[in-house]
Structure formats: C-alpha cells, structure tokens
Amino acid sequence: MANMNQQLADTFNAMADGLVSGQFGKKLRIGLTLVGSEHGSQELLRGAQMVARQHSDIEPVLIGCDSPECEFECYPAEDLTACHKVMESLFAEQKLDGCVTLHYAFPLGVSTMGKVVTPSTGREMIIASTTGTTDTQRQAAMLKNAIYGIALAKATGIKKPTVGVLNVDGAALCERGLRELQQGGYDIQFAESGRADGGIAMRGNDLLQGTPDVMVTDSLTGNLLMKMFSSFTTGGSYEASGFGYGPGLGEGSTKQPVNIISRASGAPVVAGAMRLCADAAKGEVMKRVDEEWEAATLSGMNSVLAKYCQAKPAAEAKPTVTAPPEKVTDADIGGIDILEIEDACQALWQANIFARTGMGCTGPIVLVAKDDLEAAKAELVKAEFIS
Numbered sequence: 001m002a003n004m005n006q007q008l009a010d011t012f013n014a015m016a017d018g019l020v021s022g023q024f025g026k027k028l029r030i031g032l033t034l035v036g037s038e039h040g041s042q043e044l045l046r047g048a049q050m051v052a053r054q055h056s057d058i059e060p061v062l063i064g065c066d067s068p069e070c071e072f073e074c075y076p077a078e079d080l081t082a083c084h085k086v087m088e089s090l091f092a093e094q095k096l097d098g099c100v101t102l103h104y105a106f107p108l109g110v111s112t113m114g115k116v117v118t119p120s121t122g123r124e125m126i127i128a129s130t131t132g133t134t135d136t137q138r139q140a141a142m143l144k145n146a147i148y149g150i151a152l153a154k155a156t157g158i159k160k161p162t163v164g165v166l167n168v169d170g171a172a173l174c175e176r177g178l179r180e181l182q183q184g185g186y187d188i189q190f191a192e193s194g195r196a197d198g199g200i201a202m203r204g205n206d207l208l209q210g211t212p213d214v215m216v217t218d219s220l221t222g223n224l225l226m227k228m229f230s231s232f233t234t235g236g237s238y239e240a241s242g243f244g245y246g247p248g249l250g251e252g253s254t255k256q257p258v259n260i261i262s263r264a265s266g267a268p269v270v271a272g273a274m275r276l277c278a279d280a281a282k283g284e285v286m287k288r289v290d291e292e293w294e295a296a297t298l299s300g301m302n303s304v305l306a307k308y309c310q311a312k313p314a315a316e317a318k319p320t321v322t323a324p325p326e327k328v329t330d331a332d333i334g335g336i337d338i339l340e341i342e343d344a345c346q347a348l349w350q351a352n353i354f355a356r357t358g359m360g361c362t363g364p365i366v367l368v369a370k371d372d373l374e375a376a377k378a379e380l381v382k383a384e385f386i387s
Contacts, residue, residue, distance in 0.1 A: 027057055032274060037263055058278050098257040098278065108364070112130045129148070130219060152249065227264075239269045333377060
C-alpha cells in the first residue's frame with residue numbers, strides 16, 4: 001500500500017511539474033560533482049542553475065554540496081574521490097541517469113567523445129576522442145574512436161552522422177580501415193572535405209567549419225582541440241563554449257554516461273556538458289555503442305584490427321605475473337608513457353604491490369593504495385618508468 005501511495009504521489013507531482021513547466025514525462029536526473037574546479041564550486045553550481053533554467057527535462061543532482069539552502073538535491077563529499085564514490089553509489093541505486101565530473105579515471109579501452117560549437121558556422125561537431133585511450137595501438141584507437149563517435153551521434157539524435165578523419169599521423173590507415181568496414185557492409189556515411197580536392201581527410205578548415213558530424217582523431221589531439229574550441233575567446237583560462245569532453249565510451253565503460261569537464265570549464269560549458277549527458281542517457285548511448293560495435297564486428301572489424309597488431313618476437317615475450325591481493329586504489333601515479341603503462345603495472349605486481357591502470361585528465365596513470373604510494377613510486381623510478 002505504501003508503494004502504491006508513493007507511486008500516486010510521484011505521478012501527481014510529475015503532473016503538477018508538467019503543468020508549471022510544460023515538460024511532461026520523466027525528468028533526467030544528471031549528477032554534477034562540485035569539487036576540483038579552478039573557478040570554485042560556485043561556478044559549477046551556476047552551470048547547474050543555467051541548465052535547469054534552460055531545459056525543464058533535466059533535474060540536477062549535486063555531489064559535494066552540503067548547503068541546506070541549495071535549491072537542488074545535494075549529497076556531501078569532502079573531495080573528488082569521495083564524490084566519485086557517491087556517484088557510483090547513486091548509479092547502483094538507480095538514482096542518476098548520468099553524471100558530469102572531472103578527473104575521473106576511466107580504464108584503458110575507454111575514451112571520451114566530446115562536442116564543440118565550430119566558430120565558422122556555429123555547427124555542433126563531435127570530436128572522437130578527447131581524453132583517455134581507446135587502444136594502446138594508435139591506428140586501432142582511431143578506428144574504435146570512429147565507432148564510438150558514431151554511437152554518440154546517433155544517441156543524440158543524428159540518424160546518419162557523417163564521419164571525417166582529421167589529417168594527423170595515422171589518418172590514412174584509419175580511412176583505409178573504415179572503408180574496409182564499409183565494403184564489409186558497415187553503414188557509415190563519409191563527410192567530404194570543404195577544400196577543393198575533397199576526400200574524407202579533414203583539414204584545419206574543416207575543423208573550423210564543422211564539416212563532419214564526427215571528427216575522428218587521437219585523444220591527445222582531440223584534447224587540445226577541445227581546449228582551443230572552448231576557450232579561444234577567453235585566452236585559455238576559462239572554457240566558455242561547448243559541451244565538454246563528453247561521455248567515456250568503450251570496453252569497460254560505466255552503464256550510465258559519465259561525462260567529463262575540465263578544471264578550467266566555466267558555467268556555460270558545465271551546462272552544455274549536463275545537456276549532452278542527458279541527451280546521451282535519453283538516447284541510451286551505451287546500448288548504441290554495443291549496437292555499433294556488433295555491426296562493425298559483423299563487417300570485419302576484428303580482421304581490420306588484427307592488421308594493426310603485430311606479435312612481438314619470442315625473445316621479447318615477458319613471463320606472466322600474477323596480481324597480488326586486491327586493495328582499494330585511492331592514489332595515482334602519472335608521468336608514465338601510454339605504451340609502457342601495462343609494463344609499469346606488471347613491475348609493481350612483481351614487487352608485490354597491487355596496482356591497476358587507468359586514465360586521468362593529464363594522461364595514463366597507475367592506481368595504487370595510499371599506503372603503497374611511496375613504495376610504488378620508488379619501484380617505478382628504479383625500473384625507469386618515471387624519473
């Protein structure tokens with residue numbers, strides 16, 4: 001009886017809210033962590049207020065806020081690690097549809113797909129990808145980025161997104177792989193460069209014009225582009241335009257979208273990131289990722305990826321190392337090259353220090369327990385993974 005009464009109360013409350021706002025149906029509960037911004041928590045709060053005013057289908061849920069006067073539902077947390085624990089708990093309890101945060105350590109295999117507003121035409125363009133590492137092999141990573149960028153585009157309402165590959169190192173191999181998938185039956189629409197010679201290799205002009213719906217690149221270049229697009233009018237200290245660095249997509253991603261912003265992101269970008277997160281959640285972006293990956297696999301994805309991966313000679317083969325007993329990894333070590341991150345983790349296991357790999361805002365990281373941090377650093381210095 002109590003459950004029925006609660007359902008009736010929720011229904012009448014939703015009807016009342018709909019009559020006031022004109023928005024009927026379930027609101028999307030989008031979390032926002034308030035810790036870690038270079039502009040302070042009030043700037044992030046202002047972003048939540050902006051998105052709530054502009055979009056009646058979004059209900060902000062704040063994490064890291066303990067003000068009794070706050071207009072939104074709030075959960076206290078002392079630091080960003082605690083914020084992420086609260087976020088994951090709310091996900092487990094199905095109290096959030098998605099969350100916007102910063103400095104979240106996605107596992108290797110996951111990258112964020114961001115969205116910008118291009119200055120030449122005001123078009124929205126997805127950049128795939130913007131942080132993280134989809135694969136340690138560059139060409140494989142770019143190919144996967146294309147698939148995940150398409151998934152985000154479709155989840156956010158673009159039925160047949162056009163795809164272009166930024167003309168960076170590895171672009172030709174990525175184009176070749178995408179064309180092989182197309183010949184194998186994968187339904188992909190290629191953009192045509194705005195330059196006279198055309199082609200799917202996108203130039204700097206195409207970046208400014210927003211020629212493709214999805215611009216494929218490596219994550220380091222994508223990260224640089226996000227910063228340029230979002231803060232080119234402010235001198236770089238304040239990101240004022242766009243939708244943030246996007247949701248983490250790929251193998252091992254969370255069930256609900258976790259979208260990333262930067263420590264330099266201002267309120268307009270925070271609001272945009274919450275909008276993109278809500279759109280991704282509403283469009284079931286994780287389901288879209290699975291669908292696109294299945295379609296690409298049926299079209300020959302594995303054989304294309306196999307061409308990029310060359311087995312090491314037998315002399316270079318390393319013995320398998322068993323991980324020590326698992327611990328809570330609440331400290332991280334950066335400064336390790338992405339191509340050596342797995343070897344660094346194995347070196348710590350060999351020293352009986354539990355570790356796992358991840359990706360922070362500034363690059364790959366090894367995560368260890370706080371009480372192992374100094375010993376782990378010493379081992380990594382000894383093995384010349386860090387200086």
